[in-house]
Amino acid sequence: MNLTDLRDELTTHADDLGTAPDFSAGVAGRVRTTRRRRAVAAGSVAALTVAALTVGVVTSLGRPAPTVPAGSPSSAAPMIGADGMPFRSVPDAPGDVVKDGLRYRAEVADDTLVAGFIGDRGQGQFSLLWEPTTTHVSVGAECWLPGLTAEKASAYMVSVSLRGTPGFFGSSCTGGRPQLRDLPAGGTVPGEPGQGWSELTVGRAASVRIQLVDATTNKPAAVDGAQLTGAIYELGPQATMKDLSGKPVAAIPEVREHAGYRYRLTASVAGPLDVAGAPQETAAPASGPFLVTYGTAATGSPRREPAYFQLEGLVGEQTQTQEGGSETTAQRSGDGRPLRLEVAEGSAPPGGTGYIAIYTPEP
Incomplete structure (x- = not known):
């Protein structure tokens, strides 16, 4: 199936994505880091x-x-950020995904954005489509629940699944709104170190679903004003x-x-x-x-x-x-x-x- 056919099929079934499978099965064997x-x-x-x-x-x-x-305005010395490190703003560039005051950058270090989406407020799920040129990717997803405290927001999480596979991973939601315009380019890197994501095939269209779920039941959830974002970056060397x-x-x-x-x-x-x-x-x-x-x-x-x-x-x-x-x-x-x-x-x-x-x- 090519990317166009896959996109058409997902559009047809966008309102019937179904219930997320058992989250615990998908994360078996994965290490939770703190x-x-x-x-x-x-x-x-x-x-x-x-x-x-x-x-x-x-x-x-x-x-x-x-x-x-x-240094002075005429100096070549860099600006210094709040952490004491050299700082410079990165202007918008072709390929950036920009919406609602947020941005996924098209290039970060040597990583390249191949699919990114910033959801509407209240939108509880979406899919990212791309045609892989490598199996070495990072998958990131963010979830904000404005109006909820951090404790109440932690009752929800954003889950990520590759279409056609049972594997899931995800992260907890947070309350409020993001403090920085630029969204994290990093995320989970599926697969064994140096081997890439075995479920991906170069040149074959792929789809990842991002979904808001209840952290206890792992079932789809709806929260007023919730905002989800997601991105796939193909990794550099x-x-x-x-x-x-x-x-x-x-x-x-x-x-x-x-x-x-x-x-x-x-x-x-x-x-x-x-x-x-x-x-x-x-x-x-x-x-x-x-x-x-x-x-x-x-x-x-x-x-x-x-x-x-x-x-x-x-x-x-x-x-x-x-x-x-x-x-x-x-x-x-x-x-x-x-x-x-x-x-x-x-x-x-x-x-x-x-x-x-x-x-x-x-x-």
Whole structure:
């Protein structure tokens, strides 16, 4: 079936998408990751908690508001954002999806938008159609429920399914409206690391359904004013993190973007978690801003009391990520200090690989 035929068929049946299948079956074997943000100074720890998304999460750093210019109007120095990182606005470009004050960008780092949609308020479901040129994609979906508190909004979630397959994944809804114009380009990356989404076929039309569901029953729900968005990005070049046997256990982008600037992968380290807990260590760049991605992979099935990991040596806000998850953090300056992956809470899993990756600004 080509893309035109698929679009016609979906239009015909748009009012009869049916009930979502059992969500728990679709997420069996996937690792749920949790992020905990902590306000720190030079790596010391205090407490705040935030929940994150499921497997294969590609963290989007967002776009901080500009605050102070780093030079006079005639200077070539960049603007500085609220997080102390270089900042520049990214103007609208051909291929952007723009609606209701929100935007999915056509290009973010080396990732390309191939299908994006910003729903009308009150619209509880829609489909994204595209013809894959690669099986390496990220799938993102967002859900806002204006007028509801965060607690009440968490009773709902946005689910994502590939047409013709039972697999589902999703994320919790939030109350209010998005604070930033640009929607996250990152999302879940289906498939084994470095192998792509096996259910996709290059050149064969594909469809993903985005739907608002009750978080308890997993059945379609309707909430006044609810707004859903969704996007498929085809990924740019990826680097793989490998275990001691040489098997890929995680894939990370070779280029990330933060606050309108591109950062390229320049160093990485990976190693087993069962050697003194988490011995991975590298050094921050000698100078200048940088991004650092850290996480663990191939840690096995989720445990009743999972471990949480953090990266020692960070300055400013720090995060913890649950075993099997990853996090990317912006650092305003490098001074060569050591960066070490540590178990922050609980005990290390019996197996798995930990990794740290450094990104520095492109010239």
